[in-house]
Amino acid sequence: MKSLVVLILSTFSLMAMSGEELAVKVDAVTEGFIDSKSISTMTLFNANGVKSERRMRMSRLEGKNGDRSMIVFETPSDIKSTALLTYEHFDKDDDQWIYLPALKRVKRIASKNKSGSFMGSEFSYEDLSSQKRFKYSYEDEDEVVEKDNMLITKRVPNDRYSGYSKQVVYVDAKSFLVQKIEYYDRKKELLKRALFKDYKKIKDVWRFGNIDMVNLQTKKRTVILVTDENLKNGLREKDFTKRYLKQQ
Amino acid sequence: MIRFVALIVPSLLLSFDIQGYIGGEYRAFDNENSSKSKHSRALEANIELKHRGSEYSFTATADFLKDFDDSSRTYARLNEIYLTKHFENSDLSVGRRVYFMGALEVLNPVDIISRQNFGRDPLDDRYRIGTYMAMYEYYSDEVQVSLSAFGSERADEFGNASSVYNIFQTNISKKLQSQNSKNSPSVMLKVQGTLDEEYALDYAIGVIRGYDAQRTFSQKLEQEQWLSTTAFTYNTLASDNTLYKFEARVSDIDNNKEARVDDYIYWGAGIEHTLAAVYENTDVGLLAEYYNWIRLDSNYLSSDSMMVLMQNDLFLGLRIAMNNSSSTEIVGGVIVDLVDSDEQSYYAQVKSRIFDTFLLDLDLRYLSPSSNRVTMMSLIGEHSRATVNVRYYF
Numbered sequence: 001m002k003s004l005v006v007l008i009l010s011t012f013s014l015m016a017m018s019g020e021e022l023a024v025k026v027d028a029v030t031e032g033f034i035d036s037k038s039i040s041t042m043t044l045f046n047a048n049g050v051k052s053e054r055r056m057r058m059s060r061l062e063g064k065n066g067d068r069s070m071i072v073f074e075t076p077s078d079i080k081s082t083a084l085l086t087y088e089h090f091d092k093d094d095d096q097w098i099y100l101p102a103l104k105r106v107k108r109i110a111s112k113n114k115s116g117s118f119m120g121s122e123f124s125y126e127d128l129s130s131q132k133r134f135k136y137s138y139e140d141e142d143e144v145v146e147k148d149n150m151l152i153t154k155r156v157p158n159d160r161y162s163g164y165s166k167q168v169v170y171v172d173a174k175s176f177l178v179q180k181i182e183y184y185d186r187k188k189e190l191l192k193r194a195l196f197k198d199y200k201k202i203k204d205v206w207r208f209g210n211i212d213m214v215n216l217q218t219k220k221r222t223v224i225l226v227t228d229e230n231l232k233n234g235l236r237e238k239d240f241t242k243r244y245l246k247q248q
Numbered sequence: 249m250i251r252f253v254a255l256i257v258p259s260l261l262l263s264f265d266i267q268g269y270i271g272g273e274y275r276a277f278d279n280e281n282s283s284k285s286k287h288s289r290a291l292e293a294n295i296e297l298k299h300r301g302s303e304y305s306f307t308a309t310a311d312f313l314k315d316f317d318d319s320s321r322t323y324a325r326l327n328e329i330y331l332t333k334h335f336e337n338s339d340l341s342v343g344r345r346v347y348f349m350g351a352l353e354v355l356n357p358v359d360i361i362s363r364q365n366f367g368r369d370p371l372d373d374r375y376r377i378g379t380y381m382a383m384y385e386y387y388s389d390e391v392q393v394s395l396s397a398f399g400s401e402r403a404d405e406f407g408n409a410s411s412v413y414n415i416f417q418t419n420i421s422k423k424l425q426s427q428n429s430k431n432s433p434s435v436m437l438k439v440q441g442t443l444d445e446e447y448a449l450d451y452a453i454g455v456i457r458g459y460d461a462q463r464t465f466s467q468k469l470e471q472e473q474w475l476s477t478t479a480f481t482y483n484t485l486a487s488d489n490t491l492y493k494f495e496a497r498v499s500d501i502d503n504n505k506e507a508r509v510d511d512y513i514y515w516g517a518g519i520e521h522t523l524a525a526v527y528e529n530t531d532v533g534l535l536a537e538y539y540n541w542i543r544l545d546s547n548y549l550s551s552d553s554m555m556v557l558m559q560n561d562l563f564l565g566l567r568i569a570m571n572n573s574s575s576t577e578i579v580g581g582v583i584v585d586l587v588d589s590d591e592q593s594y595y596a597q598v599k600s601r602i603f604d605t606f607l608l609d610l611d612l613r614y615l616s617p618s619s620n621r622v623t624m625m626s627l628i629g630e631h632s633r634a635t636v637n638v639r640y641y642f
Contacts, residue, residue: 044573052573052604077641078607079575080267081298093486095448103374104348108450110522112488117529117571163525218528243339243387247300247332 019138019153025176026169027133033205036060038229044121047219052076054119057248061235066090067130068240072248073119083248085240086111086125090134099245106242115163121222122192122213124163131178135159136167149173150180164191175199177206190216203231264306268295269607271639277412280629284412290315292639296328305332307345309378313368320408321367327378338386344378347398349438349452351482351493352537354563354583357514358480358495360461361398361436367405370413371613371633391441394454399433401426401459403471415555415627416469423470426459427504430473434458448486455479460499462554464508474509475502493518493537510548514541514556518563529571535581537563555624560586565595576600591618591625609637 042054055074060067066088073082080101087095096111114126136155145152151171157164165188170180178196185191193216198209207229214221238244270293277286293312299305309328315321330343350356355373365375381398403424407414414420424430438454460476482495496515518537526532539558541551551559565581577599585591594614602608613633617626 046573076575076601076604077267078269078601078639080641093448093488095442095444095486104346104376105350108448108484108486108491110486110489110491110520113522113524116524116531120529120571120573120575238387238389241387243385243392247305 017144017151019143019155020133022144022151022153022171022176023133023136023138023155026171026178029176029206031062031132031205033060033203033207033231034062035233035235036207036229036231037233037235039227041225041227042119042121042123043223043225045221045223054121059235059239061237061240063088066094068237070240070245070248081248083245085242085245086129087240088129090132094129097242097245099242099248104246106245113161114159115161122215122220123211123222123224126157126159126162126164127183127194127213146173151176175206177208185217192216200229202229205231207231263299265298265300266295267298267642268293269639269641271637273635273637275633275635277631277633279412279631281412283410283417285318285410288315288317288321290321301334303334305334306330307332309346318407318411320406320411323367323405325377329378337388338384340382340384342382344380346376346378347381347383348376349480349482351450351484351495352516352518353520353535353565354537354581355516355539355558356482356495357516357539358482358497360456360478360480360497363404363461365405366413367407370406391439394436394438394440396436396438397433398436399431399458401430401473404463412631412633413628415624416465418469420465421468421470425466425470425472427473427475427502427506430459432458450484451481452483453479453481460501460509461497462499462509462512462556464549464554472508474504476500477502489522489524491520493520508549509554510543510545512541512543514539516540516558531569531571533567533569535563535565535567537565539563552621552623557624558583562586574601585618585623588618588620590616591621591623592616593625605640605642607639607641609635609639611635611637 037059040056040058043051045051053075057072057074060069069086071084073079082101083099085097094111096109097106098109099106115124118125118128135158137158138153138155143153149172151173153169154166155169156166163186164183165186166184168182169178172179177199181194182190183192193214195212196208197212199206200209209226211224273290273292275288277284291314294309296309298307307328307330308326311327312324313321328345330341330345332339332341346362348359349361350359362376362379364373365377368375379398380400381396383394383396385392385394401424403422406420409418434456435458436454436456438452440452443449443451456478458475459473460478464472466472476499478497478499480497485492494517496513498513500511501509516537516539518535521534523532539561541556541559543550561583563581563583565579568578570576580596583593596612598610600608615625615628615631617623617630
């Protein structure tokens with residue numbers, strides 16, 4: 001009888017959950033990593049399944065107004081040691097610089113439009129930036145739908161330069177971990193689908209180990225495999241500066 | 249002893265990161281002067297050894313080029329070898345290194361520390377010769393302050409008489425005439441940082457006391473250099489999808505009886521606008537840059553006599569990044585001399601990765617010189633060049 005009451009109450013509370021409330025719960029299980037260091041392998045598949053790989057070292061520092069991140073490419077060999085430094089800002093354009101080792105040059109990148117492809121992959125820069133709830137609007141108060149143990153909500157990017165008109169987010173009803181996102185292009189047609197897999201709990205924070213992104217219009221696919229991820233390494237803001245960009 | 253070396257060397261090498269390339273290059277020339285080379289075939293290699301530690305870093309880079317048709321291009325050089333000591337808020341580097349300064353894309357008037365490798369390719373300023381320097385860089389939250397001494401000046405290397413880019417039709421002396429000892433170092437103080445308010449601005453401002461970057465040729469075709477005090481700045485401002493760039497140097501040449509050059513200003517400004525995802529993943533960059541060299545005393549050598557390549561010139565260009573798995577990029581542009589517009593230079597380059605390890609680089613250039621003035625381009629003559637370069641990266 002007690003279980004039945006709990007079930008009825010939790011179902012009632014779920015039915016009343018807005019998209020934004022769900023986003024708060026999603027953020028709660030993935031926030032608090034403070035900083036992260038990892039090795040990622042990005043495998044690009046063309047429409048015929050031919051693949052090519054990129055390997056990179058990634059580090060990220062969590063920030064209240066946006067994360068700082070550094071990506072250093074290890075393969076392909078012609079771009080080895082090329083490094084990308086990003087200061088994300090929720091309230092204005094991101095700052096972004098690239099270090100080109102062949103030229104010994106740090107170059108600023110215009111980063112207003114984040115819809116461009118990241119290294120020829122099916123991921124755009126905005127797909128790889130933080131997914132915090134402040135960056136989206138949740139239009140319908142009671143939009144969350146439950147289906148097959150998934151909570152489904154829609155969100156609209158606040159950034160008017162986003163490449164997407166909306167995203168449909170599938171969240172595991174028990175863990176509140178994102179399982180799938182469907183991305184709609186600016187013509188409101190379904191463009192891409194990302195599957196988030198291999199979640200691991202590292203130092204009490206849930207982190208995904210694999211993202212499988214398919215472009216449903218071109219049939220191209222990119223898989224990012226995250227390995228050797230460590231959280232709370234004691235990284236500081238000064239580790240994410242042009243000084244360290246040149247020293248990678 | 250041998251056992252000791254056999255044990256130590258592999259473990260030492262393991263602590264180093266090794267990267268580089270070996271490649272082959274074929275060039276075909278079509279130029280007016282029949283005594284000049286019609287083609288060149290070359291093999292090249294670049295190897296970099298790098299160790300990055302929390303207290304010390306070490307970098308060494310060796311460059312090799314063997315040209316089978318133009319022996320003056322052949323060289324083997326330890327282009328960089330420097331050690332950096334890292335402190336909490338500063339770095340101290342000592343050794344030979346390539347050091348870049350600038351913001352613009354085609355030419356950097358302020359990039360005057362590491363000289364261009366003219367022997368490798370006078371039309372491509374990506375190739376630089378390492379400079380002996382000691383540099384102390386201090387970093388605060390707001391700014392980076394650099395104090396450096398650099399020098400041990402040497403003559404620029406040019407091709408021999410049969411080389412297309414030897415404008416004097418005879419071998420150029422490798423002597424460098426200096427106002428004082430060429431071993432006396434130049435000194436640079438530079439402050440740089442980022443202002444991040446309504447617009448994001450990367451700025452740098454500095455001063456150099458020592459040998460001027462601009463050199464002249466004597467009657468004997470010996471290179472001459474003069475002491476100067478140079479103030480410089482280079483800046484990039486980001487607004488939406490557009491970058492605005494400005495760089496300038498003002499050189500105050502020391503007064504002396506022999507000097508045939510006087511004070512001058514060399515500046516450039518440019519715009520780079522990016523159109524993202526124009527077609528599928530393809531980004532298009534639109535570029536426009538203007539360069540101007542101003543002589544401050546008309547009694548001294550003019551920009552033409554000084555062989556200034558872009559003294560009043562406009563560059564219009566296009567960069568197409570296809571953002572595919574081969575990272576295919578197409579870059580093209582035209583440089584027009586605004587003094588007399590029949591002096592033009594066209595450029596197109598296609599770069600693409602093959603099998604994830606090779607990089608194919610096709611490069612086409614066409615130079616149409618002025619018919620009214622004696623300029624560096626008119627001395628080279630009307631000229632077109634096609635280059636195929638394939639590199640294997642490791």
